[in-house]
Amino acid sequence: MIAEAGHYALVLALALALIQSTVPIVGARLRDPALMNVARSTALAQLLFVGLSFVALVTLHVTSDFSVANVFENSHSMKPLLYKITGVWGNHEGSMLLWVSILALFGGLVAAFGNNLPLSLRAHVLAVQGWIAAAFYLFILITSNPFLRIANPPIEGRDLNPVLQDIGLAVHPPMLYLGYVGFSISFSFAVAALIEGRIDAAWARWVRPWTLVAWIFLTLGIAMGSYWAYYELGWGGWWFWDPVENASLMPWLAGTALLHSAVVMEKRNALKVWTILLAILTFSLSLLGTFLVRSGVLTSVHAFATDPTRGVFILLILCLFIGGSLTLYMWRASALKQGGLFAPISREGALVLNNLFLTTACATVFIGTLYPLALEVLTGDKISVGAPFFNLTFGPLFVPLLLAVPFGPLLAWKRGDLAGVAQRLMAAGIAALVAIAMVWAWTSGGAALAPLAIGLAVFVIAGAVVDLVERTSLFRSPFATAMRRARGLPRSTWGTAFAHAGVGVALIGIVCETTWNSEYIGTMKPNDVARLAGYQLKLDDITQRQGPNFREMLAQFTVSRDGDKISVMTPSKRSFTTRGSSTTEAALLSRGASQLYISLGDTAADGGIAVRIYHKPLVLLIWFGPVLMAFGGLLSLSDRRLRVGAPKPAKIASKPPRALQPAE
Amino acid sequence: MKRIFASLVVFALILGASAAYAVQPDEVMADPAKELRARDLSRELRCMVCQNQSIDDSEAPLARDLRLLVRERITAGDSDSQVMDFLVARYGEFVLLKPRLELRTLLLWLLTPLLLIGGGFALWRHNRRRAVGETSDDGTPLTLTAEEEARLERLLASEGGAEKP
Numbered sequence: 001m002i003a004e005a006g007h008y009a010l011v012l013a014l015a016l017a018l019i020q021s022t023v024p025i026v027g028a029r030l031r032d033p034a035l036m037n038v039a040r041s042t043a044l045a046q047l048l049f050v051g052l053s054f055v056a057l058v059t060l061h062v063t064s065d066f067s068v069a070n071v072f073e074n075s076h077s078m079k080p081l082l083y084k085i086t087g088v089w090g091n092h093e094g095s096m097l098l099w100v101s102i103l104a105l106f107g108g109l110v111a112a113f114g115n116n117l118p119l120s121l122r123a124h125v126l127a128v129q130g131w132i133a134a135a136f137y138l139f140i141l142i143t144s145n146p147f148l149r150i151a152n153p154p155i156e157g158r159d160l161n162p163v164l165q166d167i168g169l170a171v172h173p174p175m176l177y178l179g180y181v182g183f184s185i186s187f188s189f190a191v192a193a194l195i196e197g198r199i200d201a202a203w204a205r206w207v208r209p210w211t212l213v214a215w216i217f218l219t220l221g222i223a224m225g226s227y228w229a230y231y232e233l234g235w236g237g238w239w240f241w242d243p244v245e246n247a248s249l250m251p252w253l254a255g256t257a258l259l260h261s262a263v264v265m266e267k268r269n270a271l272k273v274w275t276i277l278l279a280i281l282t283f284s285l286s287l288l289g290t291f292l293v294r295s296g297v298l299t300s301v302h303a304f305a306t307d308p309t310r311g312v313f314i315l316l317i318l319c320l321f322i323g324g325s326l327t328l329y330m331w332r333a334s335a336l337k338q339g340g341l342f343a344p345i346s347r348e349g350a351l352v353l354n355n356l357f358l359t360t361a362c363a364t365v366f367i368g369t370l371y372p373l374a375l376e377v378l379t380g381d382k383i384s385v386g387a388p389f390f391n392l393t394f395g396p397l398f399v400p401l402l403l404a405v406p407f408g409p410l411l412a413w414k415r416g417d418l419a420g421v422a423q424r425l426m427a428a429g430i431a432a433l434v435a436i437a438m439v440w441a442w443t444s445g446g447a448a449l450a451p452l453a454i455g456l457a458v459f460v461i462a463g464a465v466v467d468l469v470e471r472t473s474l475f476r477s478p479f480a481t482a483m484r485r486a487r488g489l490p491r492s493t494w495g496t497a498f499a500h501a502g503v504g505v506a507l508i509g510i511v512c513e514t515t516w517n518s519e520y521i522g523t524m525k526p527n528d529v530a531r532l533a534g535y536q537l538k539l540d541d542i543t544q545r546q547g548p549n550f551r552e553m554l555a556q557f558t559v560s561r562d563g564d565k566i567s568v569m570t571p572s573k574r575s576f577t578t579r580g581s582s583t584t585e586a587a588l589l590s591r592g593a594s595q596l597y598i599s600l601g602d603t604a605a606d607g608g609i610a611v612r613i614y615h616k617p618l619v620l621l622i623w624f625g626p627v628l629m630a631f632g633g634l635l636s637l638s639d640r641r642l643r644v645g646a647p648k649p650a651k652i653a654s655k656p657p658r659a660l661q662p663a664e
Numbered sequence: 665m666k667r668i669f670a671s672l673v674v675f676a677l678i679l680g681a682s683a684a685y686a687v688q689p690d691e692v693m694a695d696p697a698k699e700l701r702a703r704d705l706s707r708e709l710r711c712m713v714c715q716n717q718s719i720d721d722s723e724a725p726l727a728r729d730l731r732l733l734v735r736e737r738i739t740a741g742d743s744d745s746q747v748m749d750f751l752v753a754r755y756g757e758f759v760l761l762k763p764r765l766e767l768r769t770l771l772l773w774l775l776t777p778l779l780l781i782g783g784g785f786a787l788w789r790h791n792r793r794r795a796v797g798e799t800s801d802d803g804t805p806l807t808l809t810a811e812e813e814a815r816l817e818r819l820l821a822s823e824g825g826a827e828k829p
Contacts, residue, residue, distance in 0.1 A: 241716070359779075359783070360779045360783060363776070363779050364775065364776045367772055367776075371769075371771070371772045375768060381757075382757075383757055383758060383760075383763045384716070384758055384759070384760060384761050385762075387718065388707070389763065397776070397780075521687055521689050521692055601689075610688060610689055
């Protein structure tokens with residue numbers, strides 16, 4: 001009953017999406033407000049019905065209704081409640097339902113909070129959302145229906161893949177999808193602008209908050225996925241340049257470029273055509289990611305060829321939306337007027353440079369991910385493109401980009417003074433040089449590149465601080481005045497500083513982890529001691545334990561340093577009987593931002609156990625950086641200038657000249 | 665979600681077979697310098713039955729065989745490039761995680777520098793073209809005519825002159 005209701009709700013949502021995708025456009029042509037307002041009600045109703053459908057699937061999973069194929073294949077009655085819920089999106093059908101639910105959520109949000117949008121723009125935006133939604137409802141209903149019943153219901157389910165039974169994965173996919181699908185709003189705005197043939201600074205102001213929301217979630221989603229891989233996959237890697245990861249990195253890079261170019265458009269009415277293109281590309285890359293992951297084309301070109309229904313369907317959606325929007329772009333973009341001029345050395349110029357490097361980086365990931373596929377399809381040759389390729393091509397792009405980051409916010413709009421900015425960045429430069437010298441001396445001339453990279457990271461962080469110091473004239477005026485100015489700074493200025501500093505912080509973590517990671521590999525018996533990076537790790541004993549749906553072998557280690565006991569670590573190996581598979585549960589011990597990491601291997605015949613211990617210096621910064629970036633994004637989002645319709649801030653009588661600068 | 669399906673595939677291949685993991689204690693070479701070389705090479709080699717994993721990361725039995733093979737070649741006195749050549753001769757270029765620069769991988773390697781140079785050039789040209797004879801939103805020319813330039817010169821000169829005394 002619940003399954004049928006969920007199925008039916010989804011069909012109704014499709015019907016609503018079809019109405020939403022046509023009637024408002026007709027309304028806009030006829031300038032009929034009533035017809036245009038249909039978009040709003042259908043978007044909200046769509047959200048309601050997809051929501052019901054999603055709740056229905058969750059209910060089926062929670063109540064372990066094994067007469068539904070999706071529940072039977074991915075659940076087990078003994079599974080903890082949390083994983084019964086998260087198991088809903090731990091499989092293809094369920095995750096697609098989550099995808100459309102989030103799409104409907106964003107559409108609903110535009111409908112509910114878009115009251116200050118011009119009526120025809122809102123109608124067009126929601127109509128485009130309707131097209132996307134309709135395409136994906138069709139995809140789910142035709143090829144990936146999660147509500148299918150089994151004729152003879154089995155008593156027990158097949159259980160969820162044990163690797164996925166983890167709290168990190170409870171949150172990771174929804175986060176990632178909020179990012180992916182959030183970019184659909186920027187896309188819809190771009191297409192709506194092309195249809196209307198009108199675009200101005202106000203457009204950028206409407207689009208930016210949505211882009212920012214999507215970007216924040218995508219940033220956190222990618223970081224969380226990376227941390228999950230780090231502790232769950234058991235070999236301490238945190239980024240593998242896997243096509244599945246690249247699929248999420250591409251929209252992130254394009255989205256980051258979009259955020260920056262939208263700033264130029266909002267402040268200076270320039271880069272309009274380019275911003276529109278980026279908005280289209282960003283969501284196209286999200287769709288591409290969906291295609292790559294959902295079609296099975298990554299696993300093997302041949303697997304794709306043998307069961308192509310889903311793949312071909314998504315490929316069609318992909319061609320339709322990307323091809324359609326790009327055609328529209330080529331047709332209409334020339335009608336859009338170019339805006340304000342600027343000199344190459346200016347805030348706009350710096351943001352253009354940012355866009356050049358970010359889009360090139362994005363293209364590099366794109367070609368690295370798709371080249372092996374394309375080559376195999378065209379010639380049958382198989383090649384591999386992995387981490388060493390990306391380290392060589394993608395990595396170097398970030399050196400000039402990061403060098404330029406501190407300059408951007410300090411340059412004036414229209415025409416900047418590079419020498420003046422360089423002078424103001426002197427302190428940051430000195431901090432970077434000191435950092436390089438210190439790291440180099442401390443590691444006694446080991447790797448040459450690592451201290452330089454750390455210096456670059458310090459330059460970025462110090463540059464963000466300098467920006468704030470300059471804007472508040474901290475060292476040039478009384479402290480109280482500076483504090484008052486700090487409070488008066490736009491939130492987006494603080495957001496920029498935090499986000500840029502976050503990039504530097506992440507870079508420090510990445511450099512330290514890859515350069516000074518140390519490891520111990522060996523077979524240990526109880527009472528053996530492993531020594532690593534100044535720590536002694538004694539294996540106390542090995543025990544067995546029964547979990548809810550698995551058996552577990554635990555090893556207990558006592559960690560001490562210079563004879564003082566610090567903590568106890570218990571890595572384990574779990575075997576899941578239903579699927580006959582096992583997972584390694586690594587034990588992690590944080591010491592400041594550094595971590596000790598133990599994962600277990602096989603037991604030997606003589607009672608010893610294979611053990612792998614890592615010491616990863618400052619590894620936590622890799623994920624703390626993105627958290628800072630997301631926090632910066634959140635600060636920007638709370639800026640009243642971005643909250644469309646918020647009243648203008650009251651003018652302060654004595655305006656500090658620098659704080660007046662529009663700050664990004 | 666993206667990760668899930670990668671791991672589904674990888675783990676179906678690996679955990680189903682055996683629950684070993686990357687570099688085993690019994691594989692480690694006695695000479696730390698040689699072991700370091702072996703590890704560096706391992707990171708450049710693909711475990712061919714896995715999805716985009718190096719043999720250094722992979723737990724698959726094939727990856728173990730390859731790791732042992734790399735160490736065997738190093739023990740036999742091969743240089744790094746000889747080890748790579750040996751593996752390519754045996755398993756094809758599919759085994760290299762960093763494809764060699766040749767005709768069929770030309771676009772792969774050259775796209776990044778080409779885009780950067782091309783993009784930079786396009787920006788430079790765009791900037792020059794726009795500086796000459798484009799109009800802003802309201803239709804006024806964005807550059808000055810020769811007459812206006814001359815007038816500006818005169819104004820600036822007179823202002824400069826006024827300040828001097």
